[in-house]
Amino acid sequence: MKGNEKQTPRVAVVTGGARGIGAGIALRLAQDGHDIAVLDLDAMACAETVRAIEKIGRRAVAVAANVADEAAVKFAISHIVDALGPPTIAINNAGILRDRTIGKMSINDWDSVINVNLRGTFLVSRETQSHMRSAGWGRIVNLSSTAALGNLGESNYAAAKAGVQGLTKTLAIELGRYGITANAVAPGFIETAMTAEVAERVGISFDEMKQQAIRATAVGRVGQPDDIANAVSFFADERSGFVTGQILYVAGAPRG
Template structure:
């Protein structure tokens, strides 16, 4: 059996926030990690931190919605870091607005990054997984998949991620590949800071308002999501597939 130390993971949207936390955790778990984001330069500090801690990592710049760029990025990872058998589809954007104000451009932008991006990345990587007869796919959904005012595009995309994940689990299971989704609740990142700014409130006030409704009494951190990813990609999680795990400080769904 191949050991974790010889396995390569790709994490998208990894230059900041949840993606950075996941990349650092997987490196600590022994994976070589491709830190992928739109801007390669923004990935290099994350790579430097991983390498300083004794891990192996590679900064990769690619637009996950661009078919040619995705294939080139995955080819590069396979050549320079190792054939990838773990994929974390984390890349995402928000273009929030109420339905009657939302433009088709903002709808398309969110769908392209979340859904098209996850599809293109998974299609490009799955061949390595099926060849190895081992693979782990973790897709980032959200509690917004259950519906959230002002996020008709994001909510639809994140709900779509869940259906995408369950179908991957059915199609790829016989090759030793699992597919699961994580649906974070409120996580303290640049994206949630941007939401507070859009609403015209300070992040501290926004956070305090949200936390009042969270049973565990605190906001989430990237490390909370990284811990869940670590479980799903582990050797012992091979009988867990097609699941959606809400990491939200309380019951959802």
């Protein structure tokens, strides 16, 4: 495949696809020619993303599942196979925050974040890789974060996202022989509803939070969901078959 030749249409699963980064990734992969299973806790919340994908001319289905629940993930992937066909692209984007400093962090804060961000990535990867192996081709792209390097008040999130990086590299080693690549994108500050909620929670305006991020970033702007979607699209591309086990920081070169 060269230049602007179209890719082979595939079925992609995008977790946390109802809004923000996940919705941006789902739309970009649809533009790349793929059919999309938009997976989130609430199928109704995925309706806008599904409609946007269908406007592009690709098939889409909304799927409700808690990615931390093994039975729910098994059922969801089975439903996707019935609705669209076997998924050979898996984008593990679903994630939550429960920010607190270590002295104030409850075991529920810890478990909830680890279960969704790390366990969920494992479960979706495990359930989709069998379809990729059958096809002799697959792409797993996991969402990590710059928080994997450590971040105040996010010991749970940092541990989960660092774990995602280790999982990604191991998947690359285990699955490469089957034509499957595994890579991770680690976003910095991205302007989404989730980061707006963080600003509200810590008691500052979202504009001030964005200005702080701009001052701390060499490129002088905050990131957008499309910045992450572009990176995911690269890893999911047919032409990226020799790129695996990589962690790509999409963060505008944070200072310090």
